[in-house]
Amino acid sequence: MSENIQHKIENLRKELHQLNEAYYLNDESLMSDFEFDQKLEELKKIETENPEFFDANSPTLRVGGGITKNFPTVQHQFRMYSLDNSYDFDDLEDWEKRIEKSFEKEDVEFVAELKYDGASISILYENGKLIQAVTRGDGFQGDEITNNIRTISDIPLTLKGDFPERFFMRGEIYLSRKNFNSINEKREEEGLDLFMNPRNTASGSLKMQDSGEVRKRRLSAVLYQFISEDYPVESHWELFQKAKAWGFNISDQAKVCKNLEEVKEFINYWDKNRHDLPFEIDGIVLKINNLNQQQELGYTAKSPRWAMAYKFKAEKVETKLESVVYQVGRTGAITPVANLKPVLLAGTTVKRATLHNEDQIKKLGLHEHDFVFVEKGGEIIPKIVGINEEKRESNSREIEYIKNCPECGTELVKIEDQANHFCPNELHCPPQVVGRMIHYVSRKALDIENLGSETIEQLYKAKLVENPADFYTLTKEQLLPLERMAEKSANNIIESITKSKTIPFEKVLFGIGIKHVGETVAKKLVKNFNTIEELQKATLEELVQVEDIGIKIAESIHEFFANDENLLMINRLKEYGIQLEKAENFEEKDSNILAEKTFLFTGKLSLFTREAAEEMVEKNGGKNISAVSKNLNYLVVGEKAGSKLKKAQAIESITILDEQEFLDLLK
Ligand SMILES: NC(=O)c1ccc[n+]([C@@H]2O[C@H](COP(=O)([O-])OP(=O)(O)OC[C@H]3O[C@@H](n4cnc5c(N)ncnc54)[C@H](O)[C@@H]3O)[C@@H](O)[C@H]2O)c1
């Protein structure tokens, strides 16, 4: 018996650890939050009943996140906790009763706030200036991401009014629905995978190395906690008002509730109206208003006793399955999709739900015309979570998975370790053909501006292009009849196509879409092979001798050149003057960490010479400029820096670094 229980505890702990790792480190939700929380609750219960299996590392006792290797690690002066959560009023009532009991003779007030769905951050302010920003990490230590946080316009770099000398502000970094959608629209244009949901995208954005890219994500921030050695006021609510006056973005919806009735009203209101907010929330947070009471209640191993999260369950509705259709992605992956009788769910009308793959359909046991339960969990696309078998028609047949590609008829294949089926007809299956051309024009490949995925699709349908070489024979006259194509756009497209003839070999090699040859591999190949002919002639042995090239990539390169159609395309590209030879100034960049960043060095440098420093900037994608202005991002100062430093200090957007801090940027 006890062996069984031990086994169960260990399995649950292991599973929850894995889910935490996916969620916090890879920004992936492998199940809904509700399912996760149920498992956590189950573990908590078994652990309480079987205290002999105590483990301080259990997910019930530890904050789920961790730190990465990509940023400096910083210890939190004040620990960052998680929140206890509940999904129903009974739990809230229990919590309130416990609290009432602790303060029999005092009034207890609550502050109810929206629970923003993003990633938490702790920001240190000293003398009214933003000094440092750190992620929650494991609660004890986190990643130092100050430069990324500085790009968020909701976060003040300088405070106003009667702010305390030194304190931390904590809050949530999130992404509005609108900005999330526009990021995905752009990714779709560029043929990139779409992001799953705003929470994971916000959290992933914070971990990017290039703050220029972070800025483009247009993140938002809301601050909800002031922390310091001592407090200027006596309640959480007053702190909010203070913080607002100092220039912080505080939630407009927060409200003082005198009792649980008012709390319930607040919760019910937002459960109903949350879909109208411009951002996503996953619940409501309740905090005891009085700071003395907060202090008296203190903390458990993982969360404050003076706060509680009430989480909304994902909504679930029943509707009828009308049909199952199969989508072919640009890489040839097949995704089954359920067409549903339209139904209102979480504020939007749902007509389709993803079925993921054949195994998922089998697991559900889906039959034609079944009545299904649909839920909107962490993902944008709703999913079918169950079937109402009582309503099944007696003669309805089980859904049978397709054997051939719905686009081109080719027999599908299943690759080991992959959940999806694939259409192997890379060169002629329409979505794959279009996908290859979209990849060719994308920013990191031939960077042909003005030619979006829609236009490419139209060109393909009009039989004007079938592979990247065809772009170079396009004329303005052929473009003009396309939908929504004006003279000016047609000219721009032709111009961008012509301009792509100067794009260097390594980007062309990436652009022609040899399987497994990504950006970095393409660079490594060009470093070792001067021309496309040399690459074509290389034996498998020669290929695998190149750094980072394994047998899988080598074989894929061979396969590519064994195909006559590919050779024909290469010959045509050569004829049109595309770069298929290593450029004289080819230089393998170390990284792109400093992309779009400008630098200026001043004063007497001791860790490196000015020339070496400027070279480091360039090798990592940055730019050197010669004067202090608004265009400067970083001023790196050595000893005895003079007027440039003074001038830079007056411009808020310039970050001033010492030499070591500059080197740290390159880590
Ligand atoms: N789906 C999965 O696979 C998976 C995996 C791991 C965790 N999770 C989810 O994450 C939860 C655990 O994450 P957690 O520890 O960050 O807890 P949490 O997200 O449930 O609550 C704590 C966090 O809420 C945030 N928050 C938002 N608004 C706030 C406000 N007004 N005041 C205070 N805090 C506010 C803060 O970032 C705080 O750290 C789990 O309960 C689960 O729901 C899901």
Ligand SMILES: [Zn+2]
């Ligand atoms: Zn196909």
